Structures are given as C-alpha cells and as structure tokens.
Amino acid sequence: MKRRNFLKTSAAAAGVLVLKSSRLSFAQSTDARIEILLDEPLGTISPNIYGHFAENLSGVIYDGIWVGKNSNVPNVNGIRKELVDEMRKIHPPLVRFPGGCFADSYDWRDGIGPIDNRPRRTNFWNGGEAQNAPAAHRYDPNRFGTNEFAEFCRLIGAQPYLAANLRSLPAEQFYRWVEYCNSPAGSTTLADERAAAGFKDPFNVRYWGVGNESWGCGGNFTPQEYAVEYRRYTAWVPTYGSELSFVASGPNDDNWDWTRGFLEEIVRKGPDQVRGIYGLALHYYAWNLSRGKTRDWVQGKGDAVNFDAVDWYELLRQGDEMESLINGHWLVMGEFDPEHHIKLVVDEWGPWYKPGSELTPGDQIEQLPTLRDAVFSGMTLDTFNRHPDKVGIGCCAQLINCLNSLYLAHEDRFVVTPVGHVFAMYADHQGGQSLRAEFSAPSIHYDRDGQQASFWGLHGSASLHDKELVITAVNPNVKDSVETQIAVRGARIKSGSATVLTASDIHARNTFEQRQTVSPKNDELTLNSGSAVFRFAAASVTKLKLQLA
Numbered sequence: 001m002k003r004r005n006f007l008k009t010s011a012a013a014a015g016v017l018v019l020k021s022s023r024l025s026f027a028q029s030t031d032a033r034i035e036i037l038l039d040e041p042l043g044t045i046s047p048n049i050y051g052h053f054a055e056n057l058s059g060v061i062y063d064g065i066w067v068g069k070n071s072n073v074p075n076v077n078g079i080r081k082e083l084v085d086e087m088r089k090i091h092p093p094l095v096r097f098p099g100g101c102f103a104d105s106y107d108w109r110d111g112i113g114p115i116d117n118r119p120r121r122t123n124f125w126n127g128g129e130a131q132n133a134p135a136a137h138r139y140d141p142n143r144f145g146t147n148e149f150a151e152f153c154r155l156i157g158a159q160p161y162l163a164a165n166l167r168s169l170p171a172e173q174f175y176r177w178v179e180y181c182n183s184p185a186g187s188t189t190l191a192d193e194r195a196a197a198g199f200k201d202p203f204n205v206r207y208w209g210v211g212n213e214s215w216g217c218g219g220n221f222t223p224q225e226y227a228v229e230y231r232r233y234t235a236w237v238p239t240y241g242s243e244l245s246f247v248a249s250g251p252n253d254d255n256w257d258w259t260r261g262f263l264e265e266i267v268r269k270g271p272d273q274v275r276g277i278y279g280l281a282l283h284y285y286a287w288n289l290s291r292g293k294t295r296d297w298v299q300g301k302g303d304a305v306n307f308d309a310v311d312w313y314e315l316l317r318q319g320d321e322m323e324s325l326i327n328g329h330w331l332v333m334g335e336f337d338p339e340h341h342i343k344l345v346v347d348e349w350g351p352w353y354k355p356g357s358e359l360t361p362g363d364q365i366e367q368l369p370t371l372r373d374a375v376f377s378g379m380t381l382d383t384f385n386r387h388p389d390k391v392g393i394g395c396c397a398q399l400i401n402c403l404n405s406l407y408l409a410h411e412d413r414f415v416v417t418p419v420g421h422v423f424a425m426y427a428d429h430q431g432g433q434s435l436r437a438e439f440s441a442p443s444i445h446y447d448r449d450g451q452q453a454s455f456w457g458l459h460g461s462a463s464l465h466d467k468e469l470v471i472t473a474v475n476p477n478v479k480d481s482v483e484t485q486i487a488v489r490g491a492r493i494k495s496g497s498a499t500v501l502t503a504s505d506i507h508a509r510n511t512f513e514q515r516q517t518v519s520p521k522n523d524e525l526t527l528n529s530g531s532a533v534f535r536f537a538a539a540s541v542t543k544l545k546l547q548l549a
C-alpha cells in the first residue's frame with residue numbers, strides 16, 4: 001500500500017480521533033511541510049511573466065508559426081492552426097518578436113506591404129544553417145512581418161512585444177515603426193499603408209525592446225555607450241495617446257557591471273531619467289553541464305536527452321541561480337533607482353543544450369524538451385511568482401522549434417512538449433496575489449564527480465484568487481516522492497484537487513509519434529482538520545488548487 005493510501009484509510013478508520021489529533025503529531029508523520037502565509041502578500045503576479053519569445057531563427061517562424069495561407073497544414077490566415085488552438089489554452093500575455101540577435105539586423109519595412117513584393121534578405125542566422133536548410137531559414141522571405149505578427153497575437157489573445165533594431169537602423173526608423181504600428185487610422189501615410197494591408201486600426205503596441213543583447217550581437221557596446229544610444233532612441237518617440245513601455249537591453253547572467261554601468265550613465269543626465277525605462281532585460285540560460293571543468297560555451301554544453309541523475313541536478317542547480325540573479329540585479333538597480341521604477345524583464349530564459357536532439361534534423365538550436373525541462377520550467381516560473389515586485393515580464397526562449405520550446409512542429413506534425421504542459425498548469429497563477437510560502441523538505445545530496453553536492457528537496461510558489469489558493473511545486477528528487485503537509489496560516493482548507501506532471505523515466509519526452517508520454521494527470525489530496533497532505537511524486541511538477549474556508 002502506498003503511504004498516501006495508507007494515510008487516507010487510517011484517517012477514515014480513526015474518524016473523530018484523527019480529526020482531533022494535534023497539528024504537531026500530524027506534521028511529524030510527513031516528510032515535508034508547506035506553510036502558506038495569507039497575511040504576507042508579495043504582490044500581484046503579472047500575467048506578463050508568462051510571456052513568450054519567437055525569433056526569426058531557423059524553424060521558429062517559417063514552419064513553426066507561419067505555414068502560409070495556401071499550405072495543406074491547417075492554418076488561420078497563414079498561421080498554424082494547431083499552435084493557435086494550443087496557445088489559447090495557456091492565456092499567453094505577450095510574445096516578443098522578431099529577436100533575439102535577429103532583431104538588430106531586421107528592417108521592419110521589409111516585412112510590410114503586399115506579401116509577394118517583399119524582399120528576400122540574408123537571415124542573421126544564415127551562417128549557422130546547413131547548406132540543405134530550407135531557403136526560408138537562410139534567406140528571410142519576409143512573409144511573416146509586422147502585420148502577420150500582430151494577427152498572430154490577436155488570434156492567441158496576446159500583446160505584441162517588438163524588439164527594435166538599434167545596431168543597424170537609425171533612431172528615425174524606430175519612430176517610424178512605432179508610427180506604423182500605433183498612429184491612428186487615417187492619420188499618417190504609414191497608417192494608410194497599414195490600412196491598405198487590412199489593418200485599419202492601430203496595433204497599439206505598448207512594449208518595445210530597444211535593441212537586444214547590446215553588449216554582444218546588438219552592437220558590441222559598452223554599457224555606457226549603450227546608455228547614450230538608449231536615451232537617444234527613446235527620446236521623444238511619439239506616443240499617439242497610449243503608453244509606451246521601453247525595455248533596455250540588460251545584463252547577461254551575473255554581469256553586474258552592465259547593470260551598474262548602464263544605469264550610472266543613464267542617471268548622469270539626471271535621476272529622473274530612470275522614469276523613461278520600463279524594464280531592464282536580463283538574459284539567463286542554463287547551459288554548463290561540465291561539472292566545473294570548463295566555461296567554454298561549446299564544450300560546456302550537455303545533452304538534451306541523454307543524461308544521468310547528476311546532470312539532472314546540475315541543470316536544476318544552474319537554473320535555480322535565477323533567484324540570486326533577480327535579487328542581485330535588483331540590488332544594483334536600487335542604487336540608481338531607489339524607488340524601483342524599472343522592472344526586471346527576463347525576456348530570454350531556459351536550458352540550452354548541444355545540438356543533436358532536434359525533432360526536425362537541421363533546425364538550428366532546436367532541442368527536444370524532456371521531463372527535466374518541465375521541472376526546470378516549473379522551478380523558474382515559481383521563482384518569478386515569488387518576485388512579483390521585481391519581475392515585470394518573462395519570456396521563455398523560445399516558443400516553438402527552438403530551445404526550451406512549448407511546442408515542436410514540422411510540416412503537418414505538431415506536439416506539445418512537457419514545457420508546454422507546465423505553462424498550461426501554471427496559467428492559473430496569472431493575476432493572483434502572490435503569497436509567502438515556506439517550503440521545508442529534506443535536501444537532496446548527490447555525488448558530483450567525487451564531491452558532495454546538494455539541492456533543495458521541494459520548492460514552489462502560491463497565489464490567492466479570492467477564496468482559491470493555487471500552489472505549484474516541483475520535486476526535483478529523481479527517486480523519492482515526498483509526503484508533505486500543507487497548512488494555510490489564517491485559513492482552513494475546505495477542498496482541493498491536484499494536477500501532476502511526471503513520468504517513470506526522467507528522460508521522458510513527447511515526440512511527433514508519441515505525443516502523450518508526458519502529460520498532466522489529476523490526483524487527490526487528503527484533507528485533515530483544515531490542512532492537507534499530498535505526496536509529491538519524484539521528478540514532478542504539481543499544481544494544487546485549494547478552496548479555503
């Protein structure tokens with residue numbers, strides 16, 4: 001008999017006696033404890049931290065999103081229908097486009113006007129494509145431009161988040177792109193061009209990235225040089241009566257010098273300058289599985305699907321650094337922006353493995369997500385949930401046919417990855433009140449090539465929606481489930497349900513042929529005297545929905 005079933009039957013047999021049993025003795029019979037503190041709200045969880053990223057990179061746009069109106073693949077105005085249908089289920093708040101590094105090579109004008117008249121351009125990522133790669137991956141046919149992206153966003157109910165080119169287009173072109181998207185119907189020549197394409201009403205794009213990774217592919221700037229450019233590009237951009245939120249290119253990983261150097265230069269012009277910045281973009285990929293042997297970007301990468309338990313924990317440990325990155329950059333930002341007008345925008349995050357696992361051979365930096373990536377993603381979204389005051393936007397890199405993708409597609413085949421299922425499970429947090437949640441569970445210890453290493457045993461986040469409490473948690477332990485008492489300080493749990501994503505094999509993944517290997521299942525909790533007990537499966541992501549009295 002499983003310990004959970006044993007608890008259920010023995011509780012029923014003991015009846016009143018068990019119901020009256022003290023909290024302490026009940027707690028002692030479980031391995032772990034979660035305590036939710038109703039009177040310690042952390043802030044509202046912005047739906048925007050559940051955002052996405054779609055770059056014009058290999059199979060992301062052409063094949064993944066855009067199949068064309070005349071395609072045999074079911075589509076809505078050229079956009080893959082199955083993708084639209086799946087995305088609607090997860091309530092996507094926003095999508096970032098067209099890059100990534102691609103953004104700073106892109107001329108938005110190439111992607112508007114009659115589709116057959118649009119030019120073909122060398123894609124930024126051309127150099128990494130195989131010789132036999134589809135032509136659209138090497139030479140951008142500009143079939144999917146601003147109008148098609150806006151249409152995609154409309155179909156899935158998301159806001160567009162456009163990344164502007166600061167490296168290779170003048171500031172004037174940034175203003176013109178804003179004008180094309182946001183100037184009222186009939187007001188400007190560009191509004192007329194938009195209307196001619198079938199989009200009379202403005203797109204009202206609020207979020208604008210001002211360059212991407214400006215320390216690297218976005219111009220190779222120093223933070224001070226970039227700050228000067230940022231000020232120039234964003235000064236006096238016409239707003240057309242709606243709010244514009246500019247996102248500055250921010251640090252990679254723990255590059256505190258970038259954050260400090262950029263803000264130092266920004267406020268040199270006056271402390272109020274911080275008000276012109278909605279967010280500072282942080283990019284963080286977990287990629288080094290060399291167990292400390294190298295920091296080489298190529299040599300250090302691990303395999304997406306062939307890994308052992310140590311690789312599993314090592315990846316999660318790296319991903320878990322997100323929390324210290326958020327706290328660390330937030331501290332530095334506070335030196336220049338003590339009132340914290342500027343939010344962190346984590347608009348690229350996820351694991352990044354070496355090539356070889358892609359479902360569509362030849363797709364550049366596509367990888368096949370496994371259960372490990374689902375646990376990684378749950379852990380990252382929980383981290384964002386715990387910092388609603390700091391994180392304004394999060395974008396998983398990337399939506400489809402790329403790194404930590406929610407979906408994989410090729411021609412008429414399509415699959416929801418374990419990461420996609422995590423986004424569906426976590427959507428319930430959107431707009432909720434994040435609450436402090438104390439997780440207490442035995443740590444995991446493992447041998448990291450002869451050295452003892454450890455990782456926490458259970459962690460997650462909680463949000464309140466009227467009388468409903470949503471708790472999500474990951475159990476990273478590859479072998480052991482963890483029986484946990486759940487208590488809410490300030491309320492009693494009346495009823496509840498559980499959704500669990502796990503598999504018996506930590507390498508489990510969904511493919512075009514086996515689409516359901518990893519998919520969420522419903523489970524039950526045991527209720528007892530206003531608290532609950534749940535056994536979190538090994539290597540799992542769980543959502544609990546609890547009704548409070």
Ligand code: AHR
Pocket residue numbers: 055099100101102212213348397398403
């Ligand atoms: O997501 C892939 C690439 O990673 C993006 O283009 C770039 O911004 C980052 O380095």
